[in-house]
Amino acid sequence: MSEVIVTKDLTKKYGDFVAVDHLNLIVHKGEVFGLLGPNGAGKTTTILMILGLTEPTSGSIRVLGFDPTRQPLTVKAHVGYLPDQVGFYDELTAYENLIYIAKLNGLPREEADRRIESALQKVNLVEMRDKAVSTFSRGMRQRLGVAEILIKQPQIIIMDEPTQGLDPEGAREFLEIIRTLRAEGITILLSSHLLHQVQAVCDRVGLFHRGKMMLVGTVDELGRKVLGKAFRIYVETPNTTPEIIEALKQVPEAVNVRALNTTTIEVEATSDIRHEVAKTLITAGGQLRGLSMEAQSLDEIYAQYFQEVEHVRA
Amino acid sequence: MSALERAEIQRLREGSPWTGLWAVVAKEMADHLTSARMRILELLILLTAGGTVYVAMQQIRASIGSDRFIYLKLFTLSQDPLPSLIGFLGFLVPLIAIALGFDAVNGEFNRKTLSRILAQPIYRDALLSGKFLAGLFTLALVFSAIWLLIFGMGLIGLGVAPNSEEVGRLLWFLLATIFYGGIWLVLAQMFSVVFRQPATAALAAIATWLFFTVFWNILASLLAQSLRPIQYGFLQEALAQAELELALTRISPNTLYAEIAIALLNPTVRSLGFVLPFQLEGAILGTPLPLHQSVLLIWPHLTGLIAATILLFALAYVLFQRQEIRA
Incomplete structure (x- = not known):
């Protein structure tokens, strides 16, 4: 299956306000897709609907062939989500935070320990394993968020504004992590308004405006469409x-x-x-x-x- | 898709709502038992229990041998300026329960952990039920420990073992205390769903408690007077008014708990309502009721407490299910 996320006429209304308006989005397996758009364009709402955390008003979604509103557990077991403001239990250590997530995913203890070790290694936080999260910098929290996602060995990772608020070094490290994940064949959907970073990692981008996706394509294609020159x-x-x-x-x-x-x-x-x-x-x-x-x-x-x-x- | 088909599909929900429940319970209980908040409360309740039981023991020693139920007296005897242990429990239990629940959901929200937790393959049910059960288990654990501690103090201080009647009554009273705490726990959790600020939720829960403790009795008496006025001075009128007032005051969990305490800890109490002289014909006043008769007396109260807990939980559940998780 090459299309891992498909939405058809996806619509979400809050009262009279249309947050997402007949969205037709297709994300292919293994690609990095960027959702671009100003704040309030409907990016986060779209992400929450894909995860089954918010119910669509109308339209349909298929994630890996499953419907997030009817089969949320299957979808959430295969999709990792990094929210725009990733929070942890500050008083617990990195390991304790991760083991809680592993338990919620129903992993047996030994398997959980193995996955936690390898996830911490991938995001370069092994030496922080037993430190309380309250001592972590924003960049470290963000990386811990990725480690948490990796525990469930997802096929798709969705990130909401992943590099917002990171210093340039932190952002660079983070983009490097995204490239590594992509190389492992994981499909990544990320939303951002930090454009040069999106350009650096995304295969395709979709331009959001007022709940509609106005343009989709590679950066070069968009350049030709919008500016008439690339x-x-x-x-x-x-x-x-x-x-x-x-x-x-x-x-x-x-x-x-x-x-x-x-x-x-x-x-x-x-x-x-x-x-x-x-x-x-x-x-x-x-x-x-x-x-x-x-x-x-x-x-x-x-x-x-x-x-x-x-x-x-x- | 027709409305019917849609309804049919929506009824079928994949997987169990209990997935992940015990992971939440374990984590929340560990949090409760290690939190500084809980340590302070434990210290407080230990001090009051120790103080009141010590004072009660002093009094019992003076009159030892004259009473069959000295362990019950440990809970009920008081000496100025200290109220009895049940007097303390009346407000310590709500305080502890509210402290365990007021930041249950909004705390997760403010720490930005809610969306991350709900993105795991669990339903929202597991999170809310898990938090409630963890709070209830913590209450049960703390109160059981206090009860055992009091038994221990009694054994050492009085040198008499409790009889089975006393143990039975105190176990029923323990159960009632846990569910009395359960009401305030679930109320605080409900406010933690409604209000985004933990401080607001705590204040709302404490305000509710204060309302029932201080104002509800006054209000009940006013309501009874206006709804069942005494116009001609008949006995029936006075009785009707008093019965309405009693029924109204029993809406308050505080009244229910106080009446349970009276009936269980004073075996001689035979009724919690009004008793007319002719109803006492043939009764030997001052003789204690057997345990099962006292339990029968408080059965409606106990079920009332548990029912109120379940109702409030259902309300919190509905509110939480409908809540948008984004800011």
Whole structure:
């Protein structure tokens, strides 16, 4: 089975307020899927419905082929959940917190101990095993949260804003953990509004707005859809002239050309056209000193998209 | 999908609601028994039990040999300024029970552990029932320990072993005390579902207790006077009014518990209501009732306490099941 999470016309209403509006989401096995969107866009509600912690108003969900509202125990046994604010019993040690979860999952003691050891190793907390959680930093708590999820050896992990509030080093470590999990074949669904981090780990992203998923795809695809261009090429040449810029504008697939300063020209394009740019520059009599390209950043896509949405609404 | 089909499907729930119950009970009990809160309460109850029983023993020694039920006297005798042990229990039991329950659910919520726990393969039922059972077991454990301690003090201090009648009565009284605690425990837990702040929940539970302790009797008497006024001064009118007042005061768990204590610990008490002189014809006043007769006397009270506990638990359960777990 390649589709592990499927929602059909999933809707959740709180009174008149529509938190999630006819959501159709498909997450494939083994991918890292990012839910993006401003606060209140319905990301957390969607996650809670997938876990069976909130009942949908209408529509259907299948997680690994099970319905979370009717078979919540099976779903929760195979899905790990890291809430946006992960809390532990502060007065208990890391081990005591984990053994409680293991017992709730019905694991026998020896098996639980084995899994706890290996989980703590994976998140690099072995030496903190018998320390009270009250002494943990936010990053350590977050990693302990992952250890807790790993105890039940899940097929899917859902994380709500996993890197929020972490320092850069903590966030980097955490993203590394996500990559390790992905390499083990675990499907990961994460929500975030820290875009460059999403871009760093996600295979596909879905853009949420007012309970609807407006766009889905890889970051490059979204870039093409929203900005009409996904690549930005920087040409370094000592003698920028209007003629060269005109010539570059004639290149097919070049969307926007402008001189950043006297020595750099920026070309935005829908595909990788470095070769054509170089050829055109030289044909137009320019000297090529350097040529570099960067992919579109998710930040820009996001900002541009929501700017447009707000503009249309106004 | 038709409404009927939907209802059919919703009735079928996968797995057992008891999954994980004992894990919750074990964890919660361990928390209760090691918490600083519990230590303070244990110290408090130990002091009062020790103090009142010591005072009672002083009095019993002066009149030893004249009473068949000296162990019961350990609970009921008082000497100014100290009230008797049952007097203390009347407010210590609610205090301990409320202390065990007021942050049961909102505490999890505030520590952000609730969503993490509920994401485990258990139903919400297990969490709430587990917390209630853990509280009730803790109460049972603490009170049983106190009871045994009092027996021990009695053995050493009085040098007389309790007779089976006394042991039986005190065991029934222990059961009543645990369920009296159960009511306040489940009330506090219900408030912990309703209020997000543990302090608010604690205050609400204490306010309820205060209401029943202080104001309910006054209110019951006012209500009885206005609903069954004495217009012509007949005996029936006075009786009707007094009976209504008694019925109203018995809504309060405090009254129920106090009456249970009276009937169980004073074997000579033959009725908890009104007795007219002609009803006492042929009775030998001052002779004790056998245990089973006293138990019959408090049976409605005991079942009332247990029923109220179950009703409040059901209410807390419904509220908790419907609660959104996100902030």
